[in-house]
Amino acid sequence: MYRELQTRLSERIRHVLRELYGIENFCIVIEQPPRVELGEYALPLGFELARKLRQPPRKIAEQIVAALGGLEGFQGFEIAGAGYINARLDRSGAARALIDETELPDPPPCHPAEILVEHTSINPNKAAHIGHLRNAILGDTFVRLLRAGGHSVDVQNYIDNTGVQVADVVAGLLFMERRSKEEILRMAEADARFDYTCWDVYPRVSQWYEQSSENAARRAEVLHAIEAGGNDIAEIAAAVSTSVVRFHLRTMQRLGIEYDFLPRESEIIHLHFWELAFQQLKEKGVVYKETAGPKAGCWVARRPRPLGAAAAGVGEEEDTKVIVRSNGTVVYEGKDIAYHLWKFGLLGRDFGYRRFYHYPDGRTCWMSAEESEAGHPRFGGAHEIYNVIDARQAEAQHTVVEALRGLGHAAAADRYHHFSYEMVALTPRCATELGYPLTSDDMARAYIEVSGRKGFGVKADDLIDLMIGSAQKEVDARHAELAAEERRSIAEQIAIGALRYFMLKFTRNSVIAFDFKEALAFEGETGPYVQYAVVRAGNIFRKAGISPVEALDPAADFQRWFSGETGAEIWELWLAAGKTTYVVEQCISSQEPAYLAKHAFQLAQLFSNFYHRHHILNEADDERRRFLLATASVAHRELIRTLGVLGISAPPVM
RNA sequence: GGGGGCGUAGCUCAAGAGGAUAGAGCACCGGCCUUCUAAGCCGGGGGUUGCAGGUUCGAUUCCUGCCGCCCCUACCA
Numbered sequence: 001m002y003r004e005l006q007t008r009l010s011e012r013i014r015h016v017l018r019e020l021y022g023i024e025n026f027c028i029v030i031e032q033p034p035r036v037e038l039g040e041y042a043l044p045l046g047f048e049l050a051r052k053l054r055q056p057p058r059k060i061a062e063q064i065v066a067a068l069g070g071l072e073g074f075q076g077f078e079i080a081g082a083g084y085i086n087a088r089l090d091r092s093g094a095a096r097a098l099i100d101e102t103e104l105p106d107p108p109p110c111h112p113a114e115i116l117v118e119h120t121s122i123n124p125n126k127a128a129h130i131g132h133l134r135n136a137i138l139g140d141t142f143v144r145l146l147r148a149g150g151h152s153v154d155v156q157n158y159i160d161n162t163g164v165q166v167a168d169v170v171a172g173l174l175f176m177e178r179r180s181k182e183e184i185l186r187m188a189e190a191d192a193r194f195d196y197t198c199w200d201v202y203p204r205v206s207q208w209y210e211q212s213s214e215n216a217a218r219r220a221e222v223l224h225a226i227e228a229g230g231n232d233i234a235e236i237a238a239a240v241s242t243s244v245v246r247f248h249l250r251t252m253q254r255l256g257i258e259y260d261f262l263p264r265e266s267e268i269i270h271l272h273f274w275e276l277a278f279q280q281l282k283e284k285g286v287v288y289k290e291t292a293g294p295k296a297g298c299w300v301a302r303r304p305r306p307l308g309a310a311a312a313g314v315g316e317e318e319d320t321k322v323i324v325r326s327n328g329t330v331v332y333e334g335k336d337i338a339y340h341l342w343k344f345g346l347l348g349r350d351f352g353y354r355r356f357y358h359y360p361d362g363r364t365c366w367m368s369a370e371e372s373e374a375g376h377p378r379f380g381g382a383h384e385i386y387n388v389i390d391a392r393q394a395e396a397q398h399t400v401v402e403a404l405r406g407l408g409h410a411a412a413a414d415r416y417h418h419f420s421y422e423m424v425a426l427t428p429r430c431a432t433e434l435g436y437p438l439t440s441d442d443m444a445r446a447y448i449e450v451s452g453r454k455g456f457g458v459k460a461d462d463l464i465d466l467m468i469g470s471a472q473k474e475v476d477a478r479h480a481e482l483a484a485e486e487r488r489s490i491a492e493q494i495a496i497g498a499l500r501y502f503m504l505k506f507t508r509n510s511v512i513a514f515d516f517k518e519a520l521a522f523e524g525e526t527g528p529y530v531q532y533a534v535v536r537a538g539n540i541f542r543k544a545g546i547s548p549v550e551a552l553d554p555a556a557d558f559q560r561w562f563s564g565e566t567g568a569e570i571w572e573l574w575l576a577a578g579k580t581t582y583v584v585e586q587c588i589s590s591q592e593p594a595y596l597a598k599h600a601f602q603l604a605q606l607f608s609n610f611y612h613r614h615h616i617l618n619e620a621d622d623e624r625r626r627f628l629l630a631t632a633s634v635a636h637r638e639l640i641r642t643l644g645v646l647g648i649s650a651p652p653v654m
Numbered sequence: 655g656g657g658g659g660c661g662u663a664g665c666u667c668a669a670g671a672g673g674a675u676a677g678a679g680c681a682c683c684g685g686c687c688u689u690c691u692a693a694g695c696c697g698g699g700g701g702u703u704g705c706a707g708g709u710u711c712g713a714u715u716c717c718u719g720c721c722g723c724c725c726c727u728a729c730c731a
Contacts (some may be wrong), residue, residue: 163731183695325729525679540690612695
């Protein structure tokens with residue numbers, strides 16, 4: 001509702017500017033007045049045009065208001081302050097428009113989809129931790145936002161199954177723990193917490209490497225065997241990584257996160273994606289062979305010079321990034337270039353596809369393979385891509401984008417988005433609680449970085465379990481009358497709501513200093529606060545004996561109820577409810593899901609306030625009662641819709 | 655050294671593409687449960703937006719310079 005009316009206003013203003021001043025292509029800024037009494041939209045147009053037209057802002061505003069006349073859906077326009085034009089909505093009309101807004105279903109899946117989002121992408125050598133949760137929750141929420149915005153989206157989770165991280169765990173199991181191939185294969189198959197087992201093995205391997213040069217040599221040995229394929233070590237590595245990936249999928253499934261496709265590095269290697277990309281890179285001169293200096297024998301790419309460092313002149317060295325090492329092996333960025341050419345359909349080769357995982361909702365998660373299974377969909381060839389990757393990898397992402405540009409794929413490069421976010425770290429207090437010894441320097445820091453290599457961090461499933469347990473206690477205390485199974489289900493919904501909201505309430509470039517106390521909070525600006533508002537709204541309809549939909553009469557005229565101070569307060573709730581689509585769009589264009597979390601909270605806050613002030617079921621005036629019920633219904637619907645996009649469901653009772 | 659990010663209430667964070675009196679939550683203090691669920695609501699104290707300049711009608715936001723913290727800057731992935 002809010003978005004459509006804003007568009008209408010914007011178009012009308014554009015028309016008026018053309019008629020009045022002959023101004024075209026002016027960027028019309030539309031804001032919101034500080035208080036709703038001043039109207040629903042504010043235009044600082046007078047200020048912006050003052051210089052251009054050599055007239056005082058207020059005068060310009062007067063001319064524009066006079067030219068605007070009436071506009072459907074608007075009650076009128078007025079000038080405020082030194083030259084703002086404020087627009088007032090026809091509240092009753094806007095309310096009817098909002099009542100009519102029924103939820104649009106997500107677009108049906110189609111492959112390949114218009115947009116490709118890559119997220120999660122955890123090294124398959126250990127259990128997921130809280131940092132991975134932030135990635136997956138941000139990525140999944142962004143996918144939901146895009147789908148809510150009407151886009152078709154494929155979700156990919158890149159599996160680096162041939163890298164050193166997997167090699168380290170394999171070396172650890174095989175050579176450090178001296179386990180047999182059969183034993184490791186059995187563990188990968190049967191160990192109920194194989195991801196946790198690996199979590200414990202991994203940090204010990206680093207120490208073991210340091211004990212002797214023979215130990216250290218195992219890393220390269222294993223790595224090479226994995227890359228070569230067709231040997232016992234490669235078989236073990238495949239079993240280990242595939243098993244861990246399954247654990248990751250299960251962990252994420254607990255949070256409602258699903259994937260369409262898992263492209264693996266092993267296929268990028270074995271299907272020779274890199275060779276194709278290398279050919280293109282050489283032909284276009286994006287990479288060249290270094291003949292002298294420390295990088296002699298390497299194929300390198302020029303690094304675009306940062307804007308600031310241009311004029312230095314003296315002692316300038318060519319700044320290059322190695323793509324192929326002097327021993328002929330390709331660095332990670334090289335494989336990534338090939339992979340991203342594929343994402344845009346520019347490589348000239350496709351993966352094979354096989355079924356890997358089936359979700360209860362019927363969706364299939366596919367995995368890359370050398371040979372395709374019958375009936376497979378296609379992925380890649382996307383129009384636009386988003387990579388949910390933490391901010392520390394900005395440089396590597398930049399290298400890939402510039403390579404695409406260098407290859408002449410400028411349009412693709414422009415549609416390549418690094419969806420960057422900051423890491424999740426631990427507060428020193430939290431680290432201490434977990435039993436990690438800290439130096440006094442560490443204690444003074446704002447946060448301590450988690451490290452899988454050191455085994456230092458909070459495992460995702462542990463956190464989820466802890467949160468469910470905490471919610472369970474509350475549910476048990478409040479609803480002893482419910483069956484255990486139902487209490488469990490409610491506790492899960494609350495825990496997931498709390499966790500997802502917690503990861504989304506911070507803007508992307510803010511480091512989250514993780515703390516159990518804050519993450520486990522169910523009061524204040526939290527997911528459960530929003531869920532609670534939904535539950536309370538639901539109770540009203542249950543007790544009133546009607547459904548929320550029945551409470552909405554499209555023909556109703558609520559004009560009289562929106563006037564006065566009380567009316568204005570209630571109108572604020574309607575207005576906020578009408579902004580969901582608007583906020584969704586803002587989130588997409590700014591790549592910032594936190595705005596939607598904020599919207600959910602504000603809506604819940606307004607509703608809680610309304611709930612407290614107006615006792616609906618006791619309302620004697622029948623017409624007013626209907627109005628209040630409609631208000632609760634619209635709030636209820638938009639809260640559920642917003643939570644849905646955040647990946648949070650509301651339990652029936654709390 | 656170079657590149658990037660950050661600095662806002664005691665703490666954790668907002669401020670929607672420069673706008674009207676800088677807002678929330680937590681914590682603290684004080685009120686509200688025979689009412690549609692108190693995981694809630696109301697009230698209170700709390701700020702020189704790191705410092706100094708500049709740009710303009712107007713700056714937490716843009717520019718410059720300092721101070722402080724963090725990340726990146728591998729023939730690791």
